[in-house]
Amino acid sequence: MIGIFERGGLVAKVLVVTSGKGGVGKTTITANLGCTLAKMGEKVALIDADIGLKNLDVVLGLENRVVYTLLDVVQGRVKPQEALVRHKVLRNMYLLAASQIATKEMVSPEDMKALVKELERDFDYILIDSPAGIERGFRNAVSPAHMALVVTTPELTAISDADRVIGLLENFGFDDDSIKLVINRVKPKMIKSGDMLTQDDIKSALALDVLGIIPDSEDVIIATNKGIPVVLDGVPLTSTFENIARRLQGEAVPVEKDLKVSENKGFWDFFKHLFRRRGEK
């Protein structure tokens, strides 16, 4: 199995997706960003570090294919490569699932570092989905990463937690260049009416570069329940994730482009609803 991953001397970019606050969309963003990078031809591994409260396999629709988990790897029962689950559609994306029966204390930051080290030569990108909170699970998820994506929503509670997490990341040795902000669940209509914090408000509150702005969308809920990441479901949000992936690859795509999607979305939605209604009749 190891043979098919061989990539010469190159090492994967290791990213952790974290937030502090729960429920802001870490897992959804990890899954969709992973799918997008894989669609662009990158070899991607997703690691679910939320041991005991795993979700990533569900979002990816791989729940029934998991044989070994992260804990089996850490406890030496299998090699990391053997525990990876290949995605059904995207054949160059793999998942290392978390164990649901274990606890976060059964894994140490050193275990995670060793695990990622074994995988880093086989992939272009390794995305680690961090649990909420700032305790052991957070430290496990963060320690092997080179770069951190801090997810926040335009709410003061999420921003305050993001600030705390950024402070902790700084203590871990991350700097302004290796911490990027992703603003999730933005409602352009509410921003226009002045009822929601704008990306500039958030940017100045957290003093960090914004990597991406993801508009709020019901499609995400529908897709999650189907076990198909939004970007594979052919909805308008796809281009937002493509923009974020391109920025990770080093391309300078203006952040303003992210919200363009949802401006058109009203129009798109109109048609979608029109057809849906007719069909129902």
Add this chain to the structure above:
Amino acid sequence: MVDFKMTKDGLILMVEDYVSIEEILTEITDKLTQMGSFFTKGDEVALFIENHSKHVQDIPKMISRIKDFGLSVSRILVGKPEESGSSSGMKVVQKGETKSGTRVIKRNIRSGQVIVHSGDVIVVGDLHKGAEIMAGGSVVIFGRAEGVIRAGLNEGYKAVIMAVDLQPTLIQISDRMTHDKGVEKVPSIAHVRAGRVVIDKWDEVDFEEVVKA
């Protein structure tokens, strides 16, 4: 555990890592009562706190307890005391401290981060909500200050707090506190006037009065 240590720089009250602040305060009281005749009013002691980052919120309590005995705290020491036989072995100077005793911080201080320094503190950056500064002297912030600022923990009412945008959740100068904020985006100065912390706009403050206080 609380104990006194004599060094060439004077007396240091050593507070070891602890769980309950109440116990430590009782121990400080016991120790000072025991040594009552040793001190005269106005004597200075330094305060060393092991693992200070865990206990920052307790520091004002310890200082006020020491003050109850008529003593003043000359310095707050943190870090690791050097173990050596001579009395001069004790060196607990904080990282980044300059000769003038001023600490300059050129970055944003984020939620959960605490700056403890026995002298003056200058921040070139913002103090975010949930962040805290504890200074023996004055605090100057070239940026927006939204966290908790405690100044004058050694220097007393002479200390001032200035910020380009002074919007803190709490201001403390020595033992006086306020939840007041400055006018948004107007550089302001907090200082003690007639036993109360007041905030003046930069162009309205009477600097002579502030300096004399």
